[in-house]
Amino acid sequence: MNSEQAAPRTDPTAPHRDRVGAVLALKPLVFAKSRVDTVPAPLRRRLAWSMALDTLASLAAVVDHVVVVSDQPSLQTTLNRYGLQLQVLAESRRAGLNPALQHGAVELQRQGYRRVVACVGDLPALRPSSLRLILAASTAPRSFVADASGIGTTMVIANGGDLDPRFQGRSAAAHHSSGALSLTDELIGTPVPDARRDVDTEVDLSAACALGLGRYSSSLVDPATGLLARYTTITVALDRGDDGWIVISSSGHRMSMAGTALTESLRVLHPGQRLHAVLAGGQVLSAWL
Ligand SMILES: Nc1nc2c(ncn2[C@@H]2O[C@H](COP(=O)(O)OP(=O)(O)OP(=O)(O)O)[C@@H](O)[C@H]2O)c(=O)[nH]1
Ligand SMILES: C[C@H](OP(=O)(O)O)C(=O)O
Incomplete structure (x- = not known):
């Protein structure tokens, strides 16, 4: 399990403009992780939820404010029950990941958070220390973290300007060609495999397990295989x-x-x-x- 302790957030007395907001978008779990098609739907939903919780816990340990964009009002109460002090921001209609993240970023900037990091919700191995390094390296007006394959994106960071997220599909190339700086390991100063390891399949989950899963996701995984704990038949x-x-x-x-x-x-x-x-x-x- 990823045992990193939650470190103090950025200095709360710092001027507001230097404080960092994070945004994550969540569609209803019933539609989530359709590519994890090797297990029954209820377990797939639990996996999606657990990975979102682990990602949110790491974001909340580092940034000053986290916004979750969702069309489900009950999400606020549910997240509070997990002890996560986050703001759930309603979306008027489910328009897709990028409009949802843009909506959250605009709201964070309206609240005075000049620096905004938009993050995917399936980074179950993300460590607060990696996120801190990424934020420290993201001095360009707009930058992004490519995923482990180099094709997708796990985070986009805006410094004062428009976030303009271009997630999904070949999003690393889309972010690059839209002028965002790719935060390579060289720029960050060290490899951050946990921050690049998004999970779309059970094989990805196994790779994330090798990096150290957060507490919620790790409870679903068989540590011997890195795969979701399998069903066994019992006699009843x-x-x-x-x-x-x-x-x-x-x-x-x-x-x-x-x-x-x-x-x-x-x-x-x-x-x-x-x-x-x-x-x-x-x-x-x-x-x-
Ligand atoms: N709020 C909001 N979040 C969305 C919307 N569409 C996608 N997301 C979120 O964006 C992230 C990536 O979405 P997808 O790639 O469509 O779905 P996924 O659950 O990661 O996996 P697949 O079903 O296998 O594609 C997930 O965290 C989703 O919950 C939307 O319309 N509104
Ligand atoms: C969000 C997307 O990731 P996927 O859900 O395709 O892994 C991306 O890499 O831009």
Whole structure:
């Protein structure tokens, strides 16, 4: 696990113009990580959420203010529950990643944060120390961090001017040709593989695991393989309840599955002591055994 401690933020007494804001955009989890197609949808959603939390935790450890752009009002309460003091900024319609990031950047600049870093939400290995080095190197009016493949982008940083994000597709080339400076390892002064390791597939996740995952994502991964902990089948007894099924685990725990059509066997994942059962149809059962 990435064990880096949260370091103090930038000096809160510094003039406002020198303070840094970060923006991250999140679409509803139900649409997230469609390229991680090797696992059932509920686990895919948990992965997307965990990676976003790890990315946000690292951003919040370094910058002065973090804005998350989303069309889901409930996100603010959910993030507060994780102890993350972030501002969720509503988007009037889901127009895509770049308009969402631009919306957040304009709001941060309106609030007086001259320096803005826009970040993708799937950097589960991102370390605060790497982000600090990147920010220190980003003295150009506009700069970007290319991803591990060199094709995509993980961050764009604006110093006072327009952020003009051009994420998605061959975004490193798009940022370069729009005049942004590529923050190479040479410019940063050291390799920052954690800041370049975005995760679109399970293979990417395995690479991120080797770099050290944040606490949320690491709880989903089998450290031996770096892949998502696989489902195993357990034996349970099934009883017909009044309005559905009752599942009885080997330890005698009874779980009511009202209204669920149990047409397939249970598949069960054990992160720690908690049992997660994904039923046919995608419904998730989560309980202590
Ligand atoms: N707020 C907001 N965020 C978006 C929107 N579109 C994409 N995002 C976010 O932008 C980031 C990259 O989005 P995508 O590449 O489309 O999706 P992904 O979940 O990374 O993966 P795939 O489904 O495999 O493409 C993710 O953090 C998304 O949540 C949008 O319209 N609004
Ligand atoms: C955001 C995008 O990343 P992807 O989701 O394609 O990895 C990019 O690299 O610009």
